[in-house]
Amino acid sequence: MFQTFTAFYDKSNPVTLFVLLVLSLYFIAVNWVFFYRLFSLNQWINTENQSLESLLLGSRQIPDYAYLRHFTASSSHLSAALFDMASYAATKESTKGLMMLSVVASTTPFIGLFGTVVSILDTFKHIGGASGTMSIIATGVSDALVATASGIFVAIFAYTYHQILKRKAYELSGLIRMQGDALLSKEV
Numbered sequence: 574m575f576q577t578f579t580a581f582y583d584k585s586n587p588v589t590l591f592v593l594l595v596l597s598l599y600f601i602a603v604n605w606v607f608f609y610r611l612f613s614l615n616q617w618i619n620t621e622n623q624s625l626e627s628l629l630l631g632s633r634q635i636p637d638y639a640y641l642r643h644f645t646a647s648s649s650h651l652s653a654a655l656f657d658m659a660s661y662a663a664t665k666e667s668t669k670g671l672m673m674l675s676v677v678a679s680t681t682p683f684i685g686l687f688g689t690v691v692s693i694l695d696t697f698k699h700i701g702g703a704s705g706t707m708s709i710i711a712t713g714v715s716d717a718l719v720a721t722a723s724g725i726f727v728a729i730f731a732y733t734y735h736q737i738l739k740r741k742a743y744e745l746s747g748l749i750r751m752q753g754d755a756l757l758s759k760e761v
Contacts, residue, residue, distance in 0.1 A: 584713075586695040589720050592688030596723045599677050599684075603727065606670045607734035614667060614741040621748040628755040641752050651760055656753025663749045667742035671735055678731035685724020692717030 582590065617640070624639035635641045644659040645651060696713025 584716055586692045589688040589692040589695075589717065592684055592691075592720050593723055595684060596681060596720075596727050599681055600727045600730065603674060603677055603731045603734060606673055607730075607738065610670045610738050611741070614738065614745060617667070618741065618745050618748065621745060621752065625748055625752050625755065628752055628759075633759055635752065635756060639752065640749060641756070645756070651756055653753070653757060656750065656757070659753065660746055660749050664742060664746045667745045668739070671738055671742070674731045674735035674738070678728045678735055681724040681727040681731065682721070683724070685721040685727075688720030688724075689717045692720060 620638055621640060624636050624641070627636055635645050640663055641656070641659050644655055644662075648655055693714060696710065696717060699713070700710060
């Protein structure tokens with residue numbers, strides 16, 4: 574395995590190696606953003622679930638630990654507009670990091686393709702200077718395609734993580750809207 578890696582490293586174009594380094598850093602960043610946001614959103618959703626349950630079980634005011642408490646404490650009158658503003662603020666907070674995941678998901682295949690094209694050009698340059706057989710071409714092209722495969726690999730994770738976190742943000746926003754509706758229904 575190590576010999577295969579060193580052989581790949583020795584044969585690869587520096588641009589392709591740089592592309593693979595960038596894709597590796599993207600992959601680390603994507604995983605960090607995802608797991609950090611996932612754990613924080615899950616905790617926030619659990620908190621808002623508890624708050625909603627307490628409201629549905631008869632509580633007439635929002636618990637101190639709920640997100641809506643920040644909005645109800647600063648206002649003497651509860652209104653749909655106040656809860657809409659709270660929902661928008663929660664959506665803004667809960668979708669942090671999604672833009673980065675979206676950008677990575679859409680750009681990494683192109684970054685990988687760039688590394689592949691540079692590596693294929695390098696392979697053809699070396700073949701032109703020597704008498705090459707089809708096995709030399711095939712080896713060069715297959716090594717070049719590692720960059721494209723890496724770009725697609727990172728994009729799959731980034732896109733999947735984006736969709737999961739987007740769904741969690743939607744769930745959270747719904748919980749906050751339901752709490753606002755529950756409080757407004759008790760005002761009447």
